[in-house]
Amino acid sequence: MATHDDGLGFSSRAIHVGSEPDPTTGAVVPPIYATSTYKQDGVGGLRGGYEYSRSANPTRTALEECFAALEGGERAFAFASGLAAEDCVLRSLLAPGDHVVVPTDAYGGTYRLFNRVARPWGVEHSIARIADVEAVRAAIRPETRMIWLETPTNPLLGIADIAAMAEVAHEAGALLVVDNTFATAYLQNPLVLGADVVVHSTTKYSGGHSDVVGGIVVTASGAHTAAGEPVTERIGFHQNAMGAVAGPFDAWLVLRGLKTLAVRMERHCDNAEAIVEFLSGHDGVTEIFYPGLAGHPNHEVAARQMKRYGGMVSFRVRGGEDVAVKVVGETQLWTLGESLGGVESLIEHPGRMTHASVAGTELEVPADLVRLSVGIEDVADLIADLKQALDRLA
Numbered sequence: 001m002a003t004h005d006d007g008l009g010f011s012s013r014a015i016h017v018g019s020e021p022d023p024t025t026g027a028v029v030p031p032i033y034a035t036s037t038y039k040q041d042g043v044g045g046l047r048g049g050y051e052y053s054r055s056a057n058p059t060r061t062a063l064e065e066c067f068a069a070l071e072g073g074e075r076a077f078a079f080a081s082g083l084a085a086e087d088c089v090l091r092s093l094l095a096p097g098d099h100v101v102v103p104t105d106a107y108g109g110t111y112r113l114f115n116r117v118a119r120p121w122g123v124e125h126s127i128a129r130i131a132d133v134e135a136v137r138a139a140i141r142p143e144t145r146m147i148w149l150e151t152p153t154n155p156l157l158g159i160a161d162i163a164a165m166a167e168v169a170h171e172a173g174a175l176l177v178v179d180n181t182f183a184t185a186y187l188q189n190p191l192v193l194g195a196d197v198v199v200h201s202t203t204k205y206s207g208g209h210s211d212v213v214g215g216i217v218v219t220a221s222g223a224h225t226a227a228g229e230p231v232t233e234r235i236g237f238h239q240n241a242m243g244a245v246a247g248p249f250d251a252w253l254v255l256r257g258l259k260t261l262a263v264r265m266e267r268h269c270d271n272a273e274a275i276v277e278f279l280s281g282h283d284g285v286t287e288i289f290y291p292g293l294a295g296h297p298n299h300e301v302a303a304r305q306m307k308r309y310g311g312m313v314s315f316r317v318r319g320g321e322d323v324a325v326k327v328v329g330e331t332q333l334w335t336l337g338e339s340l341g342g343v344e345s346l347i348e349h350p351g352r353m354t355h356a357s358v359a360g361t362e363l364e365v366p367a368d369l370v371r372l373s374v375g376i377e378d379v380a381d382l383i384a385d386l387k388q389a390l391d392r393l394a
Contacts, residue, residue: 010070010186011262017069018062018255030062032252055240059248063255064216067200070185070258072192073218075232077239078251082181082201083109084244085215087117089177089197092238093225096122098145103130103160105153105365108350108357110179114148115361127362130160131298133168140172145226149195150179151188152302155314155350155371157289159298162305166194173226181205181341186265187307196223196231202246202254204341205311208264212253214246264343267376268311271345274379275372275386279315284323284390286368289314312340313372314350321367323393325349328370330389333381340373345382347372 008016021028035057038050050056060078067076079085090113094100102114102125114125128139130149140147147169151160162178169176177197178190184205190198200206202214217239223231239245246254273292279285291302292309302309317323327347328336334347338354348354348371355365374382 013069014066014258014261018065019259030059030252030255032248033058034248053248054243054245057245057248057251059255060246060251063246063251063258066255066258067185067206067216067218071180071198071218072189073198074221074223075236076216076218077235078202078246078254079215079217079239080244080246080250081213082199082203082215083113085199085201085217086110086113086179088235088238088242088244089199089217090114090118090123091242092234093175093197093231094118094123094145097143098123099141099143100125100146100148101128101136101139101144102126102148103150103153103158104128104362105130105156105158106148106150106363107154107179108355108363110148110150111361111363112357129158130165131158133161133164136165137168140168140174144172144174146175146177148177148179149190150182151190152182152291152310152312154182154312155289155355155365155369157182157291157296157312157314159291159296159302161298161301162188162190162193162195166196169196170194175223175225175231182310182312183306184261184265184310186262187269187310188305191218191220193305196220197235202257203339205265205268206257206261206341207254208257208261208342209253210339210342210344212250212257214250214254216254264376265308265311268374269308271376271379271382272309272311272313272372272374275313275374275382278383278386279313282387282390284318284393285315286318287316311374313374315370315372316366316368317370317390317393319368319393321351324368324370325352326393327389330392331385332388333377333385334372334389340371342373343376345373345375345377 064076126139175196219232
């Protein structure tokens with residue numbers, strides 16, 4: 001079996017790691033092991049490492065091996081959703097009395113997890129601008145055990161300097177966790193830049209076809225908690241003990257999606273760049289958020305740590321919230337819907353949809369904001385649809 005130490009390129013690893021031909025039939029696609037239990041080799045003896053599918057399943061193992069190879073990690077762990085993956089990270093690596101620094105711009109569900117689940121459990125957090133290294137450093141307390149990043153952020157496409165943040169975290173004896181969902185493992189590898197843990201919602205680009213919900217955690221080799229416990233062992237124990245694992249069919253769908261991730265991301269990026277160029281010339285648009293723009297405040301950091309700038313674009317419209325809500329309802333080819341990262345283009349109003357849970361907090365998003373998940377359709381059609389919607393309301 002190929003591993004991430006074989007010097008293979010990204011697409012070769014995505015296609016072959018975890019997906020060697022079946023030794024019995026020669027099938028080139030890993031089978032879906034739809035089983036809950038396994039015949040044992042005697043009492044207490046595992047059959048090839050398997051005893052019960054909460055603990056391990058061959059289809060899930062294939063996905064985890066592939067993801068570890070793509071992110072350059074020690075191990076990967078597949079979960080039933082992105083939030084299940086994040087929850088496992090928090091419960092594995094934090095304890096009541098600990099403190100986390102979280103970004104001013106983040107997915108609403110992530111902030112809800114910190115604010116309404118982790119806080120009552122006894123884990124406090126402070127909010128800091130992730131683009132400002134000194135602001136993050138100033139937010140650290142003696143009990144800080146983790147810095148949590150999204151980069152690019154959701155939905156304002158902010159960029160954090162991962163290597164600099166890793167240095168700040170490690171100086172404080174804390175772990176750096178990076179949500180790499182927007183960038184994907186194809187465009188950015190936080191573990192290579194010094195992060196300790198990477199999380200993804202595999203529902204998004206990794207699956208890529210809007211037909212699966214899942215999450216992944218990838219751990220860096222040699223990462224330890226402040227108490228000296230191996231991060232990989234902590235995550236592995238809690239994955240099994242808590243049980244929010246990816247089912248075999250879901251794991252199979254994500255593994256299938258990874259095989260085309262590189263070619264899809266190139267098209268997502270191409271289309272997003274063309275959409276940004278169009279928006280830049282439209283009078284109804286007042287501000288564009290995209291790290292590929294030379295005027296983005298952290299464009300140089302994005303250029304240094306990302307291969308390209310991704311398929312997510314956000315923009316503000318002239319006329320306020322009412323116009324933004326009408327724009328997302330006027331498109332025809334763009335689908336009004338939550339989520340992102342599928343082959344189809346999605347449009348949404350974050351303030352009333354994905355980020356409604358942060359209304360009234362420091363993470364509240366502009367009311368006139370529209371978020372685009374740019375798909376892989378013909379970009380001329382996407383631009384024409386956006387143009388008619390904006391022109392109608394300009």
